Amino acid sequence: MQSSAPVSVIHTDITATLSNCALFRGLSDSQRTDLMQQASIVHAAKGKTLYVHQEEASSFYIVSQGWIKLFRETLDGNEAVIDILNDGHIFGETSMFGNGSYSSSAQAVEDTTLIRLPISSLRQIIEAEPKVALNLLDSMSRFRQQQERELEHRSLQNAPQRIGCFLLRLCGTEMPDEVTLHLPYDKTLLAARLGMKPETFSRALAKLRSETGISINGAAIHISNVRHLVEYSCSACSQSFPCEDAGC
Amino acid sequence: MQSSAPVSVIHTDITATLSNCALFRGLSDSQRTDLMQQASIVHAAKGKTLYVHQEEASSFYIVSQGWIKLFRETLDGNEAVIDILNDGHIFGETSMFGNGSYSSSAQAVEDTTLIRLPISSLRQIIEAEPKVALNLLDSMSRFRQQQERELEHRSLQNAPQRIGCFLLRLCGTEMPDEVTLHLPYDKTLLAARLGMKPETFSRALAKLRSETGISINGAAIHISNVRHLVEYSCSACSQSFPCEDAGC
DNA sequence: CGAGGGTTTGAAGTGCATCAAATAGTGTGG
DNA sequence: CCACACTATTTGATGCACTTCAAACCCTCG
Numbered sequence: 001m002q003s004s005a006p007v008s009v010i011h012t013d014i015t016a017t018l019s020n021c022a023l024f025r026g027l028s029d030s031q032r033t034d035l036m037q038q039a040s041i042v043h044a045a046k047g048k049t050l051y052v053h054q055e056e057a058s059s060f061y062i063v064s065q066g067w068i069k070l071f072r073e074t075l076d077g078n079e080a081v082i083d084i085l086n087d088g089h090i091f092g093e094t095s096m097f098g099n100g101s102y103s104s105s106a107q108a109v110e111d112t113t114l115i116r117l118p119i120s121s122l123r124q125i126i127e128a129e130p131k132v133a134l135n136l137l138d139s140m141s142r143f144r145q146q147q148e149r150e151l152e153h154r155s156l157q158n159a160p161q162r163i164g165c166f167l168l169r170l171c172g173t174e175m176p177d178e179v180t181l182h183l184p185y186d187k188t189l190l191a192a193r194l195g196m197k198p199e200t201f202s203r204a205l206a207k208l209r210s211e212t213g214i215s216i217n218g219a220a221i222h223i224s225n226v227r228h229l230v231e232y233s234c235s236a237c238s239q240s241f242p243c244e245d246a247g248c
Numbered sequence: 249m250q251s252s253a254p255v256s257v258i259h260t261d262i263t264a265t266l267s268n269c270a271l272f273r274g275l276s277d278s279q280r281t282d283l284m285q286q287a288s289i290v291h292a293a294k295g296k297t298l299y300v301h302q303e304e305a306s307s308f309y310i311v312s313q314g315w316i317k318l319f320r321e322t323l324d325g326n327e328a329v330i331d332i333l334n335d336g337h338i339f340g341e342t343s344m345f346g347n348g349s350y351s352s353s354a355q356a357v358e359d360t361t362l363i364r365l366p367i368s369s370l371r372q373i374i375e376a377e378p379k380v381a382l383n384l385l386d387s388m389s390r391f392r393q394q395q396e397r398e399l400e401h402r403s404l405q406n407a408p409q410r411i412g413c414f415l416l417r418l419c420g421t422e423m424p425d426e427v428t429l430h431l432p433y434d435k436t437l438l439a440a441r442l443g444m445k446p447e448t449f450s451r452a453l454a455k456l457r458s459e460t461g462i463s464i465n466g467a468a469i470h471i472s473n474v475r476h477l478v479e480y481s482c483s484a485c486s487q488s489f490p491c492e493d494a495g496c
Numbered sequence: 497c498g499a500g501g502g503t504t505t506g507a508a509g510t511g512c513a514t515c516a517a518a519t520a521g522t523g524t525g526g
Numbered sequence: 527c528c529a530c531a532c533t534a535t536t537t538g539a540t541g542c543a544c545t546t547c548a549a550a551c552c553c554t555c556g
Binding site: 158159196197199200203204218 | 521
């Protein structure tokens with residue numbers, strides 16, 4: 001898109017994104033500058049595959065602006081969505097451990113701007129700066145809890161409840177009486193993210209509407225009675241409502 | 249069980265378990281001794297709950313001998329099994345991050361011996377010894393990949409395939425032509441671990457037998473043609489066969 | 497032997513997937 | 527600005543996988 005931006009603007013982008021990223025919290029300015037030397041900006045057009053599962057890893061990424069899908073796919077073309085990430089999120093970094101290959105594939109959901117850094121510089125900075133190791137541990141444990149929740153939802157919640165739960169996480173941690181929100185990406189992708197087929201998603205959303213009184217207008221969803229939705233969705237969940245993190 | 253063992257034996261147990269644990273690899277003898285001072289042995293009888301989801305955490309554990317179930321349960325009594333751990337595995341340690349509470353409940357599947365350590369000493373040793381932070385990162389990334397695989401299996405494999413895949417992981421990384429193995433814990437628990445009901449497990453195992461020619465005698469399973477089982481189970485999976493880690 | 501848990505089997509129901517087709521929405525070139 | 531092409535979404539009809547409820551069976555252990 002703006003690949004003709006002047007150098008100064010690019011640098012601003014990198015610094016802004018890096019300081020926006022929890023992983024590098026606590027670094028000194030000089031350490032950040034060092035990182036910037038190694039970083040490059042990548043523009044990934046919608047549908048662009050950044051890497052595939054089990055490919056040998058050389059880089060990891062930070063989303064500057066856009067959406068990235070992490071997924072795994074079988075030989076016969078089925079795919080399981082692991083996560084969908086946006087601004088400030090990091091991915092591909094776990095390839096630093098284990099056998100050094102990516103544990104899933106990554107693809108741009110829409111035109112996306114990313115920062116690419118070599119795995120080797122992550123290794124260096126972790127060894128040089130213990131804070132970064134702690135930041136990384138923190139982000140990994142957060143992700144881990146998210147995955148545990150996901151696994152629970154897949155086994156205990158039905159399709160309408162999973163959608164309801166997703167909507168509630170979009171609301172954030174405060175619990176207003178009513179709220180209007182927009183689905184962050186298209187319904188087909190959201191269906192995959194929630195482990196169901198598009199047709200099932202459509203029907204499940206309709207059922208959620210009739211059961212909880214939400215109203216739907218394309219990607220815009222109005223929840224007139226949040227408490228009602230909480231009762232409907234969270235009854236089959238081990239967590240009490242404001243389920244913190246909203247990593248869509 | 250052997251709660252009347254003499255002190256020297258207990259110390260031997262602790263040192264053996266600690267050095268068996270990947271998390272503490274690379275520590276000096278004196279650092280290990282320090283840890284031992286803080287450690288205590290816990291005997292958990294079958295069914296004993298060590299902690300529950302969202303409880304404030306003060307300790308984490310290492311399995312010395314036995315089996316531990318990590319799970320989450322809803323108000324209406326449904327539960328989702330997150331993981332089942334045995335000797336050398338660590339759990340509860342992620343409570344060090346986030347809001348300091350456990351992200352799932354833990355229960356002894358059978359009489360189990362554990363080592364308990366305070367979260368605070370984990371924090372100390374991580375800050376004092378960067379190696380431990382790296383070890384922990386390594387173990388968390390391993391777990392993360394395991395969870396990603398799990399999520400994939402739940403969405404792409406059917407019940408018989410999930411069982412077959414589990415059996416193959418029990419075989420380890422070498423791929424013999426044929427093998428006899430024993431289920432590590434009872435079928436009801438295994439069913440939960442694989443995200444299905446006991447009845448479904450029973451029927452799915454029978455189907456796996458008729459489709460792949462394995463033979464079943466209680467908990468003993470003989471696989472006469474491993475390649476056949478691989479074809480049957482792994483066709484719906486993104487990973488090529490020897491799927492490494494066998495964290496049951 | 498008898499009690500109790502684990503496991504299997506049967507019959508019926510439910511939820512989601514699949515296949516097929518209609519409809520709505522979006523961007524394109526004329 | 528409209529018609530077309532293409533994609534996203536919805537709707538309908540049907541099938542299959544897993545669950546549920548119920549009962550039998552099996553096995554171990556006191």
